[in-house]
Amino acid sequence: MPLPQKSPKYSCDRCLPARSVTQGLEDADNSKALEETCLSSHPLMPGTSKEAPSVGIPSNPENPQSFCSSSIAIATTSTSELNEGSDSQEEEDSTSGAGLDAKNVPVDALDKTVALLVDFMLFKYVKKELMTKADMKIVIKGYEEHFAEVFLKASERMEVVFGLDVKEVDPINHCYAFFIKLGLTYDGVLHGKEGIPKTGVLILILGVIFMKGNSATEKEVWEVLKLTGIYPGRKHSLFGDPRKLITQDFVKGKYLEYRQVANSDPAQFEFLWGSRAHAETTKMKVLEFLAKVHGTDPSSFPSQYEEALQEEEERTRARMSAMAISTSVATASL
Numbered sequence: 643m644p645l646p647q648k649s650p651k652y653s654c655d656r657c658l659p660a661r662s663v664t665q666g667l668e669d670a671d672n673s674k675a676l677e678e679t680c681l682s683s684h685p686l687m688p689g690t691s692k693e694a695p696s697v698g699i700p701s702n703p704e705n706p707q708s709f710c711s712s713s714i715a716i717a718t719t720s721t722s723e724l725n726e727g728s729d730s731q732e733e734e735d736s737t738s739g740a741g742l743d744a745k746n747v748p749v750d751a752l753d754k755t756v757a758l759l760v761d762f763m764l765f766k767y768v769k770k771e772l773m774t775k776a777d778m779k780i781v782i783k784g785y786e787e788h789f790a791e792v793f794l795k796a797s798e799r800m801e802v803v804f805g806l807d808v809k810e811v812d813p814i815n816h817c818y819a820f821f822i823k824l825g826l827t828y829d830g831v832l833h834g835k836e837g838i839p840k841t842g843v844l845i846l847i848l849g850v851i852f853m854k855g856n857s858a859t860e861k862e863v864w865e866v867l868k869l870t871g872i873y874p875g876r877k878h879s880l881f882g883d884p885r886k887l888i889t890q891d892f893v894k895g896k897y898l899e900y901r902q903v904a905n906s907d908p909a910q911f912e913f914l915w916g917s918r919a920h921a922e923t924t925k926m927k928v929l930e931f932l933a934k935v936h937g938t939d940p941s942s943f944p945s946q947y948e949e950a951l952q953e954e955e956e957r958t959r960a961r962m963s964a965m966a967i968s969t970s971v972a973t974a975s976l
Contacts, residue, residue: 752792755785759796767806767820767839768831775816802935805829805841824923824931828895830887838880840887843872844897847888849932851913852925853946859903860911863888892916924957926950 762781766773778793779786797808800820806829807821822829822841830840850866851858864874872878874885881887892898896918903910926940929950933940941947 752785752788755782755788756792756795756799758782759792760799763796763800763808763820764804764838768837772811772817772819774818803842804839805843805845806839824927826897826919826922828897828918830891840881840891843867843881843884843887844892845928845931846870847892847898847913848915848919848923849928851915852928853932853943857912857914860900860913863913888913924950925953 759778759782762778763773775789779789782789782792785792800806800808801823805823805826807823808818809821811817811819822839824845826841826844828841828844830844831837846866847858847863850863854862867873867884872881872884876884878884888898889900893900893916896916898919899914899916900911901914903912925946929940929943929946933942936942940950
């Protein structure tokens with residue numbers, strides 16, 4: 643079966659049972675970590691977890707820190723909160739024989755089902771294998787009637803938390819593949835080893851840098867990351883040592899530039915986009931991604947939108963100039 647260009651080498655074989663999915667990612671403590679990151683039981687904004695879902699578009703869209711931090715909070719917080727009566731409601735539904743109508747499914751049960759599917763998707767991504775709709779339904783056994791809703795929410799979390807798009811590549815057999823977002827080629831998963839894709843963290847930092855005027859101090863970046871449960875000096879259950887990831891791995895990969903702020907005493911450091919980030923993605927793509935998370939349009943952020951448009955125009959002129967030169971050289975050699 644032909645796969646889209648730039649797709650990893652997948653094999654569309656039968657997927658493993660759901661129990662093996664978690665076992666396959668034991669080293670990263672992935673099952674527990676996903677619940678902490680994706681479910682509403684993990685507070686992602688200051689205050690209690692009940693405050694998180696109320697985060698919306700900042701009143702001042704030009705406030706970069708507010709924009710970026712609330713973006714990731716919206717994405718990683720459950721779509722709705724655990725309600726105190728969910729356990730009793732679940733028992734009532736099972737004893738009464740009520741159908742699995744969306745209104746009757748306890749929120750925590752639905753969220754855990756979404757987290758389980760995310761777990762499965764990560765497993766298939768790391769193994770570089772396609773996944774089928776049939777196998778996903780096996781993973782969420784008992785909630786097959788709600789496949790569309792569960793799949794949508796799981797795909798959204800893969801997109802925002804891990805920086806991966808989930809796309810159907812074989813409509814006949816309903817096979818799905820994964821693609822790194824925004825044209826980036828980095829996922830942070832070491833070749834031949836288990837791991838978790840880290841592109842979502844990279845995209846978030848690129849967004850902070852852009853929204854802060856193309857450079858963001860180390861303090862500003864950590865202030866945003868802390869709102870997602872990522873702290874300097876504290877090992878993260880999903881992303882490992884965050885300081886090493888950001889100041890070494892992303893920098894070594896040329897996605898970020900990490901330098902001392904000029905004339906700062908005591909020394910302060912700042913982040914900028916690296917050469918590889920400029921080569922692989924654009925400011926417009928990053929802005930569109932952040933705006934999508936917010937449920938708004940890139941033009942809602944006028945200064946950043948204008949800058950992104952200008953970059954697009956410059957890239958277009960550069961491509962046309964390169965094509966003209968190439969054509970001229972080819973003609974001269976005839």
